[in-house]
Amino acid sequence: MSATAERTPRLSAGTRRRLVHGGLITVTFAYVGVLVVAPLIGIAVAALKPGLSAWRTVFDDPFARHAYVLTGYITAEALLVTTVMGVVVSLVLSRDRFPGKAVVSALVDLPLAVSPVVVGLAAVLLFGLGGWFEPWFAARDIQILFAVPSMVLVTIFISIPFVIREVAPLLQELGAEEEQAARTLGASQLQTFFRITLPNIRWGLLYGIALSTARAIGEVGAVLIVSGTIAGQTETSTLYILRAFDEGQDTSGYVVALTLAMVSIVMLFGIEFFRRRQDKGHSA
Amino acid sequence: MSSSGLDVAQIAPGPTSPGPGRARARLRPAWGRLGLRGLALLYLGLMVVLPLSAVVTKGFGGGIASLQDAFSQLGARQALILTIEMAALVAVINAVFGTITAYVLTRYRFAGRNVIATVVDIPFAIPTLVTGVMLVALYGPNSPVGGFLARHGVHIIFAKLGILVALLFVTLPLVVRTVQPVMQELDRGEEEAAQVLGARRWRTFRQVMLPHLRAGIVAGSLLAFARALGEFGAVVIVSGNIANKTLTAPVLIAQLISGFKDPRAAAAIGTILFGLAFVLVLIVERLVGHKELREHAA
Amino acid sequence: MSEGIVVQGLWKRFGSFDAVKDVGFEAEDGKITALLGPSGSGKSTVLRMIAGLERPDAGRIWVGGEEQTGKSVQERRFGFVFQHYALFRHMTVSRNVAFGLSVRKESKAVQRSRVNELLELVGLAPFASRYPDQLSGGQRQRVALARALAPQPRLLLLDEPFGALDARVRQELRRWLDDLHRELGVTSLLVTHDQDEALELANEVVVMHQGRVEQIGTADEVYNRPVTAFVAGFVGATNIVNGHVSGGRLRLADGEPTDAGHLSEGEKAQAYVRSHDVRLTSAAENGAVSATVERITNMGWTSKIHLRLADGQVLLAQLPNEEVDWIRPGAQVFAGLRDPKVFSAASAEDAAKDSRPAEVSDAVVVPSREATPQAP
Numbered sequence: 001m002s003a004t005a006e007r008t009p010r011l012s013a014g015t016r017r018r019l020v021h022g023g024l025i026t027v028t029f030a031y032v033g034v035l036v037v038a039p040l041i042g043i044a045v046a047a048l049k050p051g052l053s054a055w056r057t058v059f060d061d062p063f064a065r066h067a068y069v070l071t072g073y074i075t076a077e078a079l080l081v082t083t084v085m086g087v088v089v090s091l092v093l094s095r096d097r098f099p100g101k102a103v104v105s106a107l108v109d110l111p112l113a114v115s116p117v118v119v120g121l122a123a124v125l126l127f128g129l130g131g132w133f134e135p136w137f138a139a140r141d142i143q144i145l146f147a148v149p150s151m152v153l154v155t156i157f158i159s160i161p162f163v164i165r166e167v168a169p170l171l172q173e174l175g176a177e178e179e180q181a182a183r184t185l186g187a188s189q190l191q192t193f194f195r196i197t198l199p200n201i202r203w204g205l206l207y208g209i210a211l212s213t214a215r216a217i218g219e220v221g222a223v224l225i226v227s228g229t230i231a232g233q234t235e236t237s238t239l240y241i242l243r244a245f246d247e248g249q250d251t252s253g254y255v256v257a258l259t260l261a262m263v264s265i266v267m268l269f270g271i272e273f274f275r276r277r278q279d280k281g282h283s284a
Numbered sequence: 285m286s287s288s289g290l291d292v293a294q295i296a297p298g299p300t301s302p303g304p305g306r307a308r309a310r311l312r313p314a315w316g317r318l319g320l321r322g323l324a325l326l327y328l329g330l331m332v333v334l335p336l337s338a339v340v341t342k343g344f345g346g347g348i349a350s351l352q353d354a355f356s357q358l359g360a361r362q363a364l365i366l367t368i369e370m371a372a373l374v375a376v377i378n379a380v381f382g383t384i385t386a387y388v389l390t391r392y393r394f395a396g397r398n399v400i401a402t403v404v405d406i407p408f409a410i411p412t413l414v415t416g417v418m419l420v421a422l423y424g425p426n427s428p429v430g431g432f433l434a435r436h437g438v439h440i441i442f443a444k445l446g447i448l449v450a451l452l453f454v455t456l457p458l459v460v461r462t463v464q465p466v467m468q469e470l471d472r473g474e475e476e477a478a479q480v481l482g483a484r485r486w487r488t489f490r491q492v493m494l495p496h497l498r499a500g501i502v503a504g505s506l507l508a509f510a511r512a513l514g515e516f517g518a519v520v521i522v523s524g525n526i527a528n529k530t531l532t533a534p535v536l537i538a539q540l541i542s543g544f545k546d547p548r549a550a551a552a553i554g555t556i557l558f559g560l561a562f563v564l565v566l567i568v569e570r571l572v573g574h575k576e577l578r579e580h581a582a
Numbered sequence: 583m584s585e586g587i588v589v590q591g592l593w594k595r596f597g598s599f600d601a602v603k604d605v606g607f608e609a610e611d612g613k614i615t616a617l618l619g620p621s622g623s624g625k626s627t628v629l630r631m632i633a634g635l636e637r638p639d640a641g642r643i644w645v646g647g648e649e650q651t652g653k654s655v656q657e658r659r660f661g662f663v664f665q666h667y668a669l670f671r672h673m674t675v676s677r678n679v680a681f682g683l684s685v686r687k688e689s690k691a692v693q694r695s696r697v698n699e700l701l702e703l704v705g706l707a708p709f710a711s712r713y714p715d716q717l718s719g720g721q722r723q724r725v726a727l728a729r730a731l732a733p734q735p736r737l738l739l740l741d742e743p744f745g746a747l748d749a750r751v752r753q754e755l756r757r758w759l760d761d762l763h764r765e766l767g768v769t770s771l772l773v774t775h776d777q778d779e780a781l782e783l784a785n786e787v788v789v790m791h792q793g794r795v796e797q798i799g800t801a802d803e804v805y806n807r808p809v810t811a812f813v814a815g816f817v818g819a820t821n822i823v824n825g826h827v828s829g830g831r832l833r834l835a836d837g838e839p840t841d842a843g844h845l846s847e848g849e850k851a852q853a854y855v856r857s858h859d860v861r862l863t864s865a866a867e868n869g870a871v872s873a874t875v876e877r878i879t880n881m882g883w884t885s886k887i888h889l890r891l892a893d894g895q896v897l898l899a900q901l902p903n904e905e906v907d908w909i910r911p912g913a914q915v916f917a918g919l920r921d922p923k924v925f926s927a928a929s930a931e932d933a934a935k936d937s938r939p940a941e942v943s944d945a946v947v948v949p950s951r952e953a954t955p956q957a958p
Contacts, residue, residue, distance in 0.1 A: 020485055021392065028388045028400060031381050035453055036403050039415070042422030042429070085327045092324040096317060104325070106569050107332045112507070113561035114336070115514025117534045118554045121541055122335030125342050125551065129544075132338060157331055177668035180635055181726075183655040184662035185682035185733065189316050195681075199672045211408065218411025221516030221534065225541050238413045238517070245417070245521060257417040261410055268409040272402050 040261065047258035050251050058255045063231045067240040067256070074148065074223075074236065075216040078155040082212055086163030087205070091197075093164070094171035111160045119154050120225025146228035151236070154222035159215050163208035170204040170278075171197075203278035210271040214264055336558060342548065343555025351552045359528045360536060360553055367533040367557075370444070371512035374451040379505040382459030383497070387489070389460070390467045408457045412517030415453055419446060419522050442524030447532065450518040455508035462504030463497065470496055503571040510564040513557055533557055586611035586769050587632065587737065592641030594627050601627045603793040605641070609786065614763055614770045616784035618777060618804075620816065624793040625773045626741055632771065633739050634658045645737055661730030661768075665742040667722040669714040675701070675725050676710045682733035700728040703762070720751040727759075731766070738770040744779065756782060777817050781805060789813050811925040814854035819940040821855050823895050824927065832924055835891040837871030839919045850927035853919060857940040860899035861918035862887070862906060870916035873897065878911055888939070889917060898939040 047054075058064050093104060111119075126132050127144040137144050144150045178200065182192040198205075220238040227234035229243065237260055244253035344351065355361060389401055407415065423430040423440040433440060440446040470493060478488045516534040523530040525539075533553055540550035587609035594602040602624040609615035617625040630636040632643055634655035643650045650658055670678050679700055680693045688696075701707040704724040714722055723743055730738060743759075744752040760783055763770060774780050780787050781801040789796040789804060789812075797804055797813045808814035815822055825834035827849045832842040834853060845851055863870060873889040885906055889897040897917060899906075909915060 017485070024384060024388050025392060025394055027381075028385050029396070032385065032400055032403055032456075035449070035456065036406050038429075039418035039422045039453070040406070042427065043414070043418040046421035046427070085324075088320060089324040089327065092321050096321050098321065102569065104328060106565055107328045109565050109569065110332055110336070110562065113510035113514070113565045115516065115534045115537075115554075115557050115561070117516050117537045117541075118339055118514065118558050119335065121537060121547075121550055121554045122339045124541060124547065125338040126335060128547075153331075157335065160328075160331060177664055177666060178670055180655075181662065181664060181668040181729075182670070182681065182685075184633060184635070184660065185729070186656045186659060186685040187681075188656060191685060196670055202672075214409040218413065218517070220411065220413045220520075221538065224516075225538055238411055241413055241417060242520070245420075253417060254421060257414045261414050261418070264409040264411065264414070265406070268402065268405060271405065271409060 047254040090167035116221030120222040150226040166208035207274040342551035375509040386463040416521035459504035466500030613785040616780035618780040619790035661735035838869035855922040857900040870918040
């Protein structure tokens with residue numbers, strides 16, 4: 001730059017920088033605000049406007065209560081499987097050596113990209129009339145489709161990636177040395193896992209579990225297809241909302257939707273908390 | 285963990301070996317490790333490979349011809365086109381805004397930064413159906429905002445715009461959370477060198493940061509695209525599912541499957557959706573995903 | 583059978599790469615033995631096989647007369663110290679040190695007293711409740727040692743224990759380990775690429791290169807009586823220069839500085855000579871070669887003198903200042919070689935086939951007297 005400025009810029013560099021700075025931040029706030037925050041406010045208003053009596057009506061409805069319980073049950077079962085198996089797969093992905101690991105990694109990510117209706121479709125093709133496994137289960141009088149088991153299965157499918165995507169890279173980063181040290185000091189594989197590995201992946205694991213849970217609670221496409229939506233039997237909270245709107249019971253729909261939203265926000269705080277703890281890393 | 289599972293190698297010791305004749309290592313089978321590997325593969329095989337192969341088998345069951353057949357009926361083609369259109373639009377829009385958000389979150393300090401970070405994660409936590417409900421609550425004909433917009437000819441609910449907004453909501457965190465870590469890992473040294481040489485923010489961004497970020501942004505957009513392709517819950521309430529106008533492929537599949545109306549057509553459309561998703565995942569893996577997992581220590 | 587370590591015929595292959603080829607040696611009970619070699623020589627792999635962290639493809643291992651080859655890591659009960667400490671990051675120093683004891687289900691009282699004993703020994707008693715990330719590198723390694731020693735192992739294995747530490751800390755810990763070993767007398771096997779460390783600490787040195795054992799001997803033997811070209815070139819700061827055998831002597835550039843009767847006439851040969859074994863004179867004596875002084879660097883009480891021979895090869899001499907203050911940059915001198923090791927060039931490894939000057943690293947560098955025009 002020449003020492004003598006021939007033209008005086010309209011704005012000094014500092015001001016321009018601050019304008020861009022401010023501009024970008026404003027755009028971000030605006031976009032995120034309109035896209036995410038506004039609808040949250042919308043539903044809060046819609047659900048609270050009719051007043052507390054609407055809430056009592058909903059909670060007195062046995063179908064609603066059943067829906068909540070069913071959501072909880074399915075989520076818990078799915079969570080158990082995806083957490084335990086998630087840790088297993090993570091260990092294998094990060095520590096074991098074999099050809100085709102990239103394929104395994106892609107398989108883990110697939111549920112993120114597959115439409116939940118395709119998942120439901122798959123379940124129907126496997127367990128429905130004429131399905132691959134239908135005869136086996138029918139012979140033993142076990143109901144998979146249009147019953148809770150299939151709902152659990154599809155929920156497991158869609159929650160597979162979350163724990164693994166958090167824990168596997170974490171294990172990779174941590175390295176195997178602490179485990180090796182534990183073994184030289186006499187610890188068995190199991191002891192090493194519980195006393196060394198698990199504490200080290202604690203926060204990442206909880207983060208993955210929180211994400212899994214939020215996803216499982218919110219599942220609708222797949223369970224819609226496999227459940228048959230039998231109110232009081234195979235209707236989860238999300239299916240309840242769907243039916244409410246279908247039948248013109250908008251308010252009930254809003255109320256249950258708001259409760260789910262609130263539960264998710266709580267989960268979200270958990271998620272953020274665990275994520276921050278994980279980023280900080282380390283002790284206690 | 286210990287060595288590869290080689291069979292006992294009977295490598296004859298060389299001439300300098302002091303010991304008597306051939307020495308052999310007793311190999312204890314590594315049950316623990318093999319068992320774990322088998323368990324992991326069984327789990328993924330049963331839970332992921334099996335169901336998806338069922339879909340593809342059924343979808344391709346009658347050959348390509350039947351695919352095209354199912355395809356051309358029932359407004360399936362319109363549904364697929366609409367779905368792909370919307371998904372592409374959403375991927376592009378969120379690529380831009382998601383990157384801006386990621387940039388602002390990683391490079392600036394300002395009041396409310398943590399709030400934005402948390403808010404960006406909300407769509408990850410909220411059930412998709414609830415998203416649709418929220419949008420109806422906010423923009424539906426009965427709400428003040430919705431009424432206002434309708435009077436000015438802007439229809440969100442039961443229109444394509446609603447689908448767009450719903451998908452933007454749902455996919456925003458995907459882009460941000462894919463781009464943000466990449467941005468954070470960038471070597472500030474390069475940016476500072478550029479600034480010292482006189483480059484301003486936009487040029488620094490375009491010429492120094494963007495080349496490194498490209499892979500991450502594309503990956504995030506592809507994930508957003510794949511997600512948007514398959515989205516059901518957020519769309520089903522907002523769009524009104526008007527055939528040939530606001531009916532998306534996932535909703536169509538659900539309609540075809542319930543009551544066993546036409547499982548084969550459903551499978552055909554599902555296969556197409558799945559095929560697209562599969563290819564996208566592969567590309568994303570290549571670009572950004574799990575590089576760490578593919579590098580093993582020697 | 584000796585009471586120490588006996589290793590026989592070890593082989594290890596990773597994929598298509600042979601990391602360890604037919605390695606055998608003995609380590610005496612109660613002494614420190616060093617496995618010395620450049621990176622990639624396979625020394626860490628050998629150590630890990632002894633520890634049980636890797637399984638040999640062939641070969642056997644005995645410790646104290648008992649065969650270890652089939653035993654698991656846990657069964658062997660050896661202490662192991664890692665280069666990057668491998669402390670348990672979420673446990674305090676005391677819990678780290680106590681770990682081996684707690685796995686063995688020792689009572690809390692025993693654990694506590696042993697932990698105190700060891701922390702006193704390593705001088706870290708005040709840090710008992712700290713976490714690893716609150717300690718410096720040197721402190722962490724001392725904790726790692728305490729942890730390895732807590733269960734009273736009969737063998738201590740150290741994998742480049744000071745490799746991750748900076749020079750000064752390394753020196754301190756080296757001395758400290760020496761004292762510790764004198765006090766405890768645990769049989770120890772130390773892997774290192776730092777020859778100073780090996781020569782200073784070890785009673786016996788096993789020099790390794792590309793998966794094989796090059797030489798086994800005391801520090802003195804390995805330093806002064808190398809049996810292979812590699813050992814001669816690796817241990818100590820060594821110049822390597824090329825020449826050929828002529829009339830029973832080594833013909834190097836324009837001189838014949840040393841005897842080479844053990845090789846055949848006309849054969850290409852290399853001389854390995856330490857930088858402090860180069861003798862500089864103003865006149866030719868005993869077949870010394872002529873050399874031009876290119877640069878002199880003052881290193882405190884010695885000087886490094888870079889010499890170029892008549893045929894272009896480079897030689898580095900490092901001598902006390904008093905002996906070389908008569909030399910100026912640009913001068914012509916004669917270089918004699920004291921106690922060089924002459925090997926046939928064919929026996930040298932690829933890397934050493936070209937001549938190279940000694941690489942000496944020293945901390946103190948004083949501005950050099952370059953060959954610039956001198957002000958009168």
